[in-house]
Amino acid sequence: MPLPHPLGVDGIVAFADSERMSLPLDTILEGDCIAGMNRLPAGSVDLVFADPPYNLQLGGDLIRPNATRVDGVDEDWDRFANFAAYDAFTRDWVAAARRVLKPDGALWVIGSYHNIHRVGTILQDQGFWLLNDIVWRKTNPMPNFMGTRFTNAHETLLWCARSAEARPTFNYATMKALNDDLQMRSDWMLPLCVGQERLKTDGRKTHPTQKPESLLYRIILATTRPGDVVLDPFFGTGTTGAAALKLGRHYIGCERDPDYIKAARARLAEVGPAPDPALLVTPSRRTEPRIPFGALIEAGMLKPGQTLFGGARRAHAAIIAADGTVCCGSVRGSIHKVGAQVQEALACNGWTFWHYEDETGALLPIDRLRERIRAEI
């Protein structure tokens, strides 16, 4: 009988249940991220945020016009022999992340043009479903000193669900509120991590690619709920953990480098408590309890036989039936269905289309009555 391959279906390393840990909330797992993730139970985290090595393939030193040397990323962890090696590395961590994600969980990856296409292709090949690609536009990018290309002024983030059928969290109303009541777009203008925010060790930057907390703030606020678990397989100095704690979420980090871990632990110990959960969510019509139209009749706000009006200058009229349907000529059905039919439209929101006459004879949308019921709950 053949031995089982160490990588099972979906590239998942087989672990005995006894070796698995229960979810170690707000903890940094020391060591390789794949080993770390494989110790966690399957289907246990709500969000993965990954900032993997970019495989930058930098050549020699880059010298600024003023003869200073650019401090590029030349850490060992960013060296790969070739694209095949980088792809293999990517496939492994993506598979491990896939295993620990809940079915409706989501994954974010950040990268640059050097690596993001390898990552995006592998995500699609493993069944992830891309939801958006997000452009992080940097307010203060490094210029192109040689004048040979366009200023590389952005990085790319991919947001994807575990499958096309999954229903990942998206706090639409929160993002809209955050953007002055306009839909949040796929291009985000945010500054680099510099100044006070940038962690330093002996006067030098602790981590070469520390991300700004503002970026993680938006990601976690948009795509998780308070209390959710956010896993970062390339934890570094803990930006993901800091943003998660500040927003009332839990983090789990994987990191190999003891210096990064030390810096992250010190940083996370300083983070204060999260604000009142009510301040962390945005109320919206979608999140409010559902009120059937019939409840307005049961509450005595509307009466069977009463007339509703729709469209400009009472263009359409419908009679309310005792069962909460409305009738307009030979058409009978829900307020939405009849609203669509009389307008010959593909769809209609009956709550805003239909109006009732108040005591003064003024026309008011029936949605006012629904609001009144909701206020009483």
Place this chain on the structure above:
Amino acid sequence: MPLPHPLGVDGIVAFADSERMSLPLDTILEGDCIAGMNRLPAGSVDLVFADPPYNLQLGGDLIRPNATRVDGVDEDWDRFANFAAYDAFTRDWVAAARRVLKPDGALWVIGSYHNIHRVGTILQDQGFWLLNDIVWRKTNPMPNFMGTRFTNAHETLLWCARSAEARPTFNYATMKALNDDLQMRSDWMLPLCVGQERLKTDGRKTHPTQKPESLLYRIILATTRPGDVVLDPFFGTGTTGAAALKLGRHYIGCERDPDYIKAARARLAEVGPAPDPALLVTPSRRTEPRIPFGALIEAGMLKPGQTLFGGARRAHAAIIAADGTVCCGSVRGSIHKVGAQVQEALACNGWTFWHYEDETGALLPIDRLRERIRAEI
């Protein structure tokens, strides 16, 4: 002796020299783009611009809030059985483009998150060297009607050289001049192709995905020299040809659809030699930095749960929520809306009304923080 495989090294179809044509300048080659490119001499064109099918995989109908239907892309040419089929298609046209390019020639591809990672990976695998990824930020994108994702407000372009050693053309000074004497960044803000520019046939759009000339203008201006030859394997209605002619370059287009070819020929016959100044769409830096209140929270300048004060002697107080709204009693909304409500006024400029407490306990208007963010941009 075995017959030679029809696809030689690098996926190039073997043509007898007698079948090859000399370079057919300013011409549309009718038929499949791979056959068309294979009829051209190797190493003969300076630039390839490709706008291949995106493989959008759209589902059912999408209905707008105003109950009309979105006219999505459902053309046959955008249907692929799966990623493998799309990858094979991409490998073939990329290989054919690679053959016709001069050694120092360059290639541009435009795409969206649906396909761009497949294309980018294949370009790297075939030896192309990515120079920049460019983000086309749309001034007027289609919104996300259902409120399910971030507004998909951009497309991605990849600019690459034929090899890492190649020295492709980049008109650095021209780009800098075009951008108010600042280096041109990798994110370009340009409008969609709408209005007069959009080609119509019998009142309906001739091509579902016609690109704006301003985009091609910038690409050709930046990465070719006058007299250069620009090849577009997916010519469509000839935007690339029009921009090339206006800039004193030559075009060669490949196109299968007779209707598109007819429209392109009519369009190109109208093109005069002078460049259209309207194509120099320079972003106006004055109008750009709109700072939503939420940006102050994301920047860490204000924290969820913190109190803002308004009016004389802290007459009003409001708590900041994580989404950038503020709460005052049962009222929750933008700084402007809540400011107006607590004063029982019709309107209010929240930026000047609300104040925060600094480290010394002094009250400062929140507009100070906005000014600080603006100064950093």
Place this chain on the structure above:
DNA sequence: TTTGTAATTGAATCTCATC
């Protein structure tokens, strides 16, 4: 003729609970 308002439209992977 001018001005104000309504209608149209753009590469879109666009719901969710219940039966």
Place this chain on the structure above:
DNA sequence: AGATGAGATTCAATTACAA
């Protein structure tokens, strides 16, 4: 699992048309 039905949901720019 698939069908059904309630009901939530849009920004910027241009064109058309009414006043």
